[in-house]
Amino acid sequence: MFTGIIEVLGKVVEITKEKENLHLTIESNITPELKIDQSVAHNGVCLTVVNINKNQYTVTAIKETIDKTNVGELVVDDFVNLERAMKLGDRLDGHIVQGHVDxxxxxxxxxxxxxxxxxxxxxxxxxxxxxxxxxxxxxxxxxxxxxxxxxxxxxxxxxxxxxxxxxxxxxxxxxxxxxxxxxxxxxxxxxxxx
Structure with a gap:
């Protein structure tokens, strides 16, 4: 669950295709606070952190996500809006956002x-x-x-x-x-x- 209040911009530094999946490596100053299996919204798309390396982390988008969002159009050096999932008890400054693009x-x-x-x-x-x-x-x-x-x-x-x-x-x-x-x-x- 997210709020739609963007924390920071991330920069796409690598895109790797594996079968129908895209692995996106993002550079961001919130990376040190992330952990594997954490959900992060990327331009509103909820993706799971699968790898962390210093100030970069990697998420994977499957074919369903690529087909229904603009994730497949990202290129290296593009910036993406980033938001970590909200904490229970925090203020809801935006509105209820699921991270599921319609x-x-x-x-x-x-x-x-x-x-x-x-x-x-x-x-x-x-x-x-x-x-x-x-x-x-x-x-x-x-x-x-x-x-x-x-x-x-x-x-x-x-x-x-x-x-x-x-x-x-x-x-x-x-x-x-x-x-x-x-x-x-x-x-x-x-x-x-x-």
């Missing part, structure tokens, strides 16, 4: 808005995912509030701090991002469709 979306527009930046995204309709204005959404692991919601499209407004301290600073129109829709909204959607 689908990907494309960034369709980036607009400077006098102190904030508005990012717009589009996603497919075949999964029946929905957003609502002022509802929660997780984009590449970052807990955000939807400011505009339309059918298969939405926007979020990013404050300068979030933009500077996450991969939003590198996001461009046409980039693919990971989406995790609000878990409570997903249950409501499922109940309503039945």
């Amino acid at each position: 689908e990907t979306a494309l960034c369709t527009k980036i607009k400077d808005d006098n102190g904030s930046t508005i990012f717009s995204f589009s996603y497919t309709s075949d999964k029946n995912n929905v957003t609502i204005e002022k509802g929660s959404i997780t984009i590449n692991g970052v807990s955000l509030t939807v400011v505009n919601s339309f059918k298969n499209e939405f926007s979020v407004a990013i404050i300068p701090y979030t933009k500077e301290h996450t991969t939003f600073s590198q996001l461009k129109v046409g980039n693919k991002v990971n989406l995790e829709f609000d878990v409570i909204g997903k249950y409501v959607q499922r109940l309503m469709s039945n």
